[in-house]
């Protein structure tokens with residue numbers, strides 16, 4: 001049984017690939033630039049661009065299960081190709097933004113909803129994973145922290161319940177290797193709501209030094225973050241953060257239900273990734 005892992009260079013995809021390979025499954029890894037993929041020996045590598053249907057057939061040949069990143073353009077064609085290739089289960093990495101009160105007007109939510117809708121219209125057996133904010137988003141602060149500069153951010157008191165990418169991968173691997181999660185939509189969060197300021201305080205404590213925060217106005221954030229983030233994504237994030245100021249994020253017990261152990265905390269994530277924030281001599 002070959003499992004295709006798309007986004008095999010991605011934070012979640014790489015972890016899913018490792019889990020399946022270590023457990024002895026036959027895995028195929030894909031990327032838009034396969035030459036840049038580094039995979040364990042024996043893992044088949046294919047080029048797959050989810051926006052380019054001409055790459056679908058070769059990537060899907062002989063595949064029974066797929067771990068899929070959400071790409072709206074080409075999603076319908078991908079599911080038709082997967083159906084034609086005999087795929088029996090798709091595990092989609094979607095987003096909890098689709099559950100937000102303003103989902104219909106939120107560009108990030110819409111991007112994921114298009115793929116979810118195409119998947120349910122395809123009649124392919126599926127499991128939809130809807131994580132909230134990733135713990136790894138904190139890496140966006142690493143440059144400033146390493147340089148000893150203030151972390152500049154809008155809405156520092158906005159809450160999220162950061163979910164560890166290892167937990168998302170554990171749930172994805174469980175879905176891909178069993179039958180019990182077929183047909184389920186799973187919302188994944190970390191175990192605790194924390195504001196951005198509280199996440200930074202955890203990092204500061206572990207690093208043993210202060211991390212100053214400089215609060216940006218919305219306009220300053222649009223100007224600064226707009227340089228490296230597509231405008232629709234930024235609009236969506238700013239709206240989510242503005243709505244989450246002083247409002248603890250809800251948490252789900254999905255990680256515990258699926259894996260039998262509690263979700264990893266932000267503190268654990270920070271401890272494992274502290275090197276990314278430590279000053280370089």
Ligand SMILES: NC(=O)c1ccc[n+]([C@@H]2O[C@H](COP(=O)([O-])OP(=O)(O)OC[C@H]3O[C@@H](n4cnc5c(N)ncnc54)[C@H](OP(=O)(O)O)[C@@H]3O)[C@@H](O)[C@H]2O)c1
Pocket residue numbers: 006007008009010011012013030031032033048049050051069070071093094095096130131132133134137
């Ligand atoms: N960050 C969050 O807080 C958050 C919250 C909820 C949901 N999500 C979901 O999780 C995703 C990010 O996951 P991550 O952190 O693992 O991602 P990541 O590390 O940024 O990697 C993204 C992966 O997507 C692949 N990809 C991008 N465009 C593609 C295309 N056209 N065709 C095929 N593959 C493509 C890339 O593969 P190649 O470059 O190798 O082709 C790459 O491996 C988001 O896009 C969103 O859907 C994120």
